[in-house]
Amino acid sequence: MTTSTPVLDARGLTKAFDGTTVLHGVDLQVHDGELVAVMGPSGSGKSTLLHTISGMDTMTGGTVSVAGQDLGSLSQKQLARLRLTTMGFVFQHGHLLTNLCLLDNVVLPAYLACLAPREELNRRALALMERMGVAGLATRDVSEASGGQLQRIGICRALINEPTIVLGDEPTGALDSTAAAEVLDILGEINAEGTTVVLVTHDATVAARADRVLYMVDGRIVADRQQGRCAAVDLERRHGGVAAWLTELQPRSAVLGPV
Amino acid sequence: MEVGGQVRDLTIVGSYQDITNGGKTAKSVLPTQGNDVMWYVVGVALAPGTDAAATAQAYGDQLAPAKVHDIEQWRAQTLRPIARQMTVTAAISAVVAVALVGLMTALFTRMILARDAGPIAVQRALGADDGGLRAQYVTRTVLVLALGVVVGAVAAATLGEAMFNLMFEGLYGGMEALGRGTSRIDFAVDPLLTYVLLPAALLGSVSLVTAASARSLSDARISALTTD
C-alpha cells in the first residue's frame, strides 16, 4: 500500500495569513485507502491544512499534489475541477445550501461537474441517500432535518462524484455521541470500500477508528502514528481509553497542550 | 391691448401650443389700419409637382423687399436651434441613464454578493468554477434587465407621450395648467434607437458591470466563514 504513489503528497507546505505563519513546512503523504485522523489543539492549523491541501486556499510555500496533479501548476478553473471530481468534503456545520432542498444539495457537485443528465444524477443521489438512510428527506428543506441527518446528507454530497479522497473537517463535531457514531460508521464503510479518508477531529473516538493519527501543534505535525485499526482498538482496551492512548503521543512534543 | 390707437378688452377663449413662445400662444384676427402693421405673413399653397425653391426664388425677385421662404427652410430657421438643443439634451439623458443603471447594478451586485457570501464560499469549496458562478449572476441581472426593458418600452410607447405633455404643461403653466391639453407634443420614435440601440447600451452596461463586480466572489472563502 505504501509503495504506491500517494493520493495526497504535501511537501514543505507553508501557509501564512497576513504575515503570520500558520503552517510551518508540513510534509504529509496519504496513500490510497488510508483512514487518517488529524488531531491537535484549537488553532494548531488543522483546518488550514485541509484548506490548503485541497486548493480551497492558496498555499504560501511548498508543493501539494493530489491524485498525481501538482496543485501549484493548475489554473483556478482546473483546480476547481480537480476538487469537484476527485475530492469530497464534509464540514462540521454541514454547510448545505439553504435555498436548495436536500436532494438538490446532494446533486449540486454533480450538477456543477456536468457529467450526466439530471435524471441520472437524481437517481444516483437517491441511491446514496437510500444507503445513508435519508432518502425520505429528499424534498425537505435544510431546516427540516436533524444535525445527524444533515451530516449524512453532507456525506452523500461528498460522494456524489465518486471522489478518490474524502476530506472531513470535524464531521462529528456538532453531533451527539449516537449520531457521531453513525456518521463514523458510514465514513468507515466508505473507507473500507477503498476511498481514502482524512478527518480533522477533536474526538478521540474518531481517532480510535483511524489506522493513522497525526497530531498537530502550532502548524507542525508533531506525531504521526501509523498502525492497524485493530492495534488502535487494542491500545484503547489495554490503556483503558483513548485519552490514555493519546498521551503516549505526548513525549514526542514538548509543547502539547490539553487535547 | 391697444389696437389702432384704441384700447380693447380681449378675452382669451383658447390657446395653442407654441414651444418657441413660452409654451402657448393665442391669436386674434382684428381689423387694422395698414400703417401700424409690422408685417404680414401670407401663406402660399403650391400646386402638386411645383418646384418650391424655384418658385420662392421667382417670388422673391418680383416682390422685394418681401422675404419669400420655402416652408421647409423657414421651419429649419426657426426650429433648428431648439431641435438641436433637444437632441443634445436627449443624448445626455440617455448617457446619464445608462451610467446610472451601471452604478445601480454595481451597488446591487455587491449587495447580493455580500448576502450570498456563505453559499458562494461553500460552492467554491466544493469545486464550483468562479467563471460559472459569475455567469449565474450575470444571467440573473440580464434577465431582470430584459424584463425592465420590455416593461419600460411598453410604458413609454403607451403612457410616454401623455406623461411628457403633462410634465410640459406643468413646467410652463404651473399646477392649474395640468391636463388642460395645452401641450400636444407627439413623439417621433426612432425604432432603431428606441428598441435596439438603447436596450443594447443598457445590456452592455449591465452585463459588463455585473461581470466586473462579480469578480469579487473569488474572495469568498470557506476559511473565512464564521461557524453559526
Ligand SMILES: Nc1ncnc2c1ncn2[C@@H]1O[C@H](COP(=O)(O)OP(=O)(O)OP(=O)(O)O)[C@@H](O)[C@H]1O
Ligand atoms: N482566514 C484566516 N485569516 C487569518 N488567520 C486565519 C484564517 N484562518 C485561520 N487563521 C489562523 O490560523 C491559525 C490556525 O487556524 P485553523 O482554523 O487552521 O486551526 P484549527 O486547528 O482548525 O482550529 P480548530 O480546532 O479551532 O478548528 C489560527 O491561529 C487562526 O487564527
Ligand SMILES: [Mg+2]
Ligand atoms: Mg478547524
